[in-house]
Amino acid sequence: MFLILKQLIVGPSLAHTVAMRTLGLFVTLLAVVAPASPAQRSTVPEGTVIASVEVSGFDAGRLSPGLREEISRLVGTPLNHERLNELAARIEAERPEYVAAARPIPDDTGQLRVVFVVGRPRERDQDENVNTRYVVQHARIRGVPESELTQAMRDDLQALVDKRLDSDEAQQIEQRIREALPRFDVNRRIVRGSEPGRIRLIYEARLNERFRWLRFEPLRANIIYHSEQGWGSYLELGMGGRDLRFTPIVAIANGDDLIEEYSGFGLRFETRKLGTERLGASLEWSSFDPTWRGATLDALAVDPGIARAYDERSTITPLLKFAVTPEVTLTAGVSVTELDARSPETGSEMANAAVASIAYGGRWADTSRARHDVHASFGVRAGRRALESDLVYTRYLGRGWYRYGWGKHRVLLTAMAGGITGDAPLFERFALGDSTTLRGWDKYDIAPSGGDRMFHASIEYAYRGLAVFLDVGSVWDEDRTRDLRVSTGLGFHAGPAFLTVGFPLNTDNLGAIVTMGLQGGSVGVKR
Numbered sequence: 001m002f003l004i005l006k007q008l009i010v011g012p013s014l015a016h017t018v019a020m021r022t023l024g025l026f027v028t029l030l031a032v033v034a035p036a037s038p039a040q041r042s043t044v045p046e047g048t049v050i051a052s053v054e055v056s057g058f059d060a061g062r063l064s065p066g067l068r069e070e071i072s073r074l075v076g077t078p079l080n081h082e083r084l085n086e087l088a089a090r091i092e093a094e095r096p097e098y099v100a101a102a103r104p105i106p107d108d109t110g111q112l113r114v115v116f117v118v119g120r121p122r123e124r125d126q127d128e129n130v131n132t133r134y135v136v137q138h139a140r141i142r143g144v145p146e147s148e149l150t151q152a153m154r155d156d157l158q159a160l161v162d163k164r165l166d167s168d169e170a171q172q173i174e175q176r177i178r179e180a181l182p183r184f185d186v187n188r189r190i191v192r193g194s195e196p197g198r199i200r201l202i203y204e205a206r207l208n209e210r211f212r213w214l215r216f217e218p219l220r221a222n223i224i225y226h227s228e229q230g231w232g233s234y235l236e237l238g239m240g241g242r243d244l245r246f247t248p249i250v251a252i253a254n255g256d257d258l259i260e261e262y263s264g265f266g267l268r269f270e271t272r273k274l275g276t277e278r279l280g281a282s283l284e285w286s287s288f289d290p291t292w293r294g295a296t297l298d299a300l301a302v303d304p305g306i307a308r309a310y311d312e313r314s315t316i317t318p319l320l321k322f323a324v325t326p327e328v329t330l331t332a333g334v335s336v337t338e339l340d341a342r343s344p345e346t347g348s349e350m351a352n353a354a355v356a357s358i359a360y361g362g363r364w365a366d367t368s369r370a371r372h373d374v375h376a377s378f379g380v381r382a383g384r385r386a387l388e389s390d391l392v393y394t395r396y397l398g399r400g401w402y403r404y405g406w407g408k409h410r411v412l413l414t415a416m417a418g419g420i421t422g423d424a425p426l427f428e429r430f431a432l433g434d435s436t437t438l439r440g441w442d443k444y445d446i447a448p449s450g451g452d453r454m455f456h457a458s459i460e461y462a463y464r465g466l467a468v469f470l471d472v473g474s475v476w477d478e479d480r481t482r483d484l485r486v487s488t489g490l491g492f493h494a495g496p497a498f499l500t501v502g503f504p505l506n507t508d509n510l511g512a513i514v515t516m517g518l519q520g521g522s523v524g525v526k527r
Helices: 002-010 012-019 023-032 065-072 081-094 123-131 151-158 167-180 294-302
Strands: 050-056 099-106 112-119 135-142 184-192 198-207 221-226 230-236 244-254 261-271 279-291 310-323 328-341 353-365 371-383 393-406 409-422 453-463 466-476 485-494 497-504 513-519
Touching (some): 065 081, 081 099, 081 112, 151 167, 167 184, 167 198, 244 279, 453 485
Parallel strands (some): 050 112, 135 198
Antiparallel strands (some): 184 198, 221 230, 221 513, 230 244, 261 279, 279 310, 310 328, 353 371, 371 393, 393 409, 409 453, 453 466, 466 485, 497 513
């Protein structure tokens, strides 16, 4: 009804502009102007002499002197709807936070009064209404190599230039750009042009994370309760931009990944663009204070061949990363670790190691719309005298996972295996029996001081948030008997929140172990 009223009063040439005005403007118009009689609602003919002009709903003194003069000169001139529309547009150009409309109103004596009604649009419609009043100075796509722009895309952009912005058309072009550039995330941005009343329309395209040459380290974040091991947490908070990230690290009684239960903090700086997007680097520093379980200390006392426990672990790890392809990444660097001995007489030890790894990550969907995710890696850490390490050892670890999803169904397969030769520190030794491996077992019952050999595999099926799983694995020392352990159970996942009830199978003790909390980071990944 308001649109019809406005069109009858202002004239047919404003039909499209009227459609973009907001309800707030009409409320303002009706509030500041007395209702017109039926005779007054008829279209005022061109050529009727204007007797007076006023600006309503806005302080006319805030307009430029030139525009105020143009408006005052309307008095005594014949009515020209096009001229009124131009002046309303100039008011909007000078005060873009407002919308304006010109209303010719004949009074009972036959004289014509022109009122420029000015009001603020509703907040949620303001940006849209303001932008559609401007002429597109130029339109372009940023962030995409010229070779990936088709001629049809260039023609679509050029068709917008020198016309008032049509939001529907701009949205349609944005959708066509997304379809033409499936590897990119596309967003539309509007900025002021070089002249009043003109804007620049920019479509910003950024390569989707899946197609970046390098990826940041997956953030580890968990707050976990284990019915045999208690509470613990490890939190990483990534901050930064698209190519740089700064990550504070905080650990509080975290015992989910190592034999030691540790608390402390650290910092990691990462860049994934050193001259080229194929080359990146990271630097991590951490300082942790471990707490040792009685079972671990007892096992170390019985076997003096295992490295000593320590009171503090401080590490600096600089790494370089190179992307062979977007799916295959090579990493190399060093890890410099100082271990403060528990006894002042023995002093500290250095565990300095060369670090190298290769990783693969891929994701795709097939014709049945099923989703596939595959990740695999193999890494080596070698402590050497050449690096001034007191502990000489070599540690190998291979791991991978495959996830198959269709609809609300998901199947997850994980596997890993590792070995250590030489005299490795305790934080390098393998452990199983926590929130992601051998669920239903307690790692301090399996191998309280860890082991230098390990393998683990798991299969899990989930529908919506409900899951069932089967875990199998073993951790042992090279010269000891290897015991295969199996567990099964049920789980519930809701985003990062989880609850798991696991049962050991090949044991006389069939008691359940419950783990729950919040867990982020990569699926099934252990150090």
